[in-house]
Amino acid sequence: MSAKNVDNHNRWRSRTVAFRVSEEEAQQLNVAVKLSGLTKQDYITTRLLNRDIVVQGNPRVYKALREQFGAVLQELRRIDAGNAASDELLDTIQMIARIMDGMKEASA
Numbered sequence: 722m723s724a725k726n727v728d729n730h731n732r733w734r735s736r737t738v739a740f741r742v743s744e745e746e747a748q749q750l751n752v753a754v755k756l757s758g759l760t761k762q763d764y765i766t767t768r769l770l771n772r773d774i775v776v777q778g779n780p781r782v783y784k785a786l787r788e789q790f791g792a793v794l795q796e797l798r799r800i801d802a803g804n805a806a807s808d809e810l811l812d813t814i815q816m817i818a819r820i821m822d823g824m825k826e827a828s829a
Contacts, residue, residue, distance in 0.1 A: 749809055755785035756816060776820050789817060 726734050742750065754764045757774050758781060767774055776782060796810045 745809060749812060752785075752789060752813055753816060756782065756789060756820060758782040758785075776823060778824065786817065786820065789813060793817065 728734055750761070750765075754761045756776065757764050758777050758779055759767070759774070764774065793810065793814060796806070800806050
């Protein structure tokens with residue numbers, strides 16, 4: 722059993738919420754979590770409560786971005802060869818674009 726922890730408002734997180742996702746949804750969720758720099762629990766909680774995800778740049782986030790750029794480039798080359806783009810790829814590209822826009826605003 723995992724240890725209890727406290728949220729940002731010093732409230733005990735003692736309730737468990739579980740749900741099922743498809744393999745594709747799990748992969749999409751994992752990509753979003755890696756790009757956010759948050760834990761999976763914090764990412765899901767933030768999104769479920771309809772709060773904005775604020776990506777804090779750190780080495781893990783930059784590594785995740787680099788890996789996703791590589792994966793996107795590979796998929797774009799596949800598409801250039803005449804194959805169709807998947808919805809998951811388009812979602813990933815949009816997520817990366819939002820993160821990059823936020824990085825541009827933060828540095829300005």
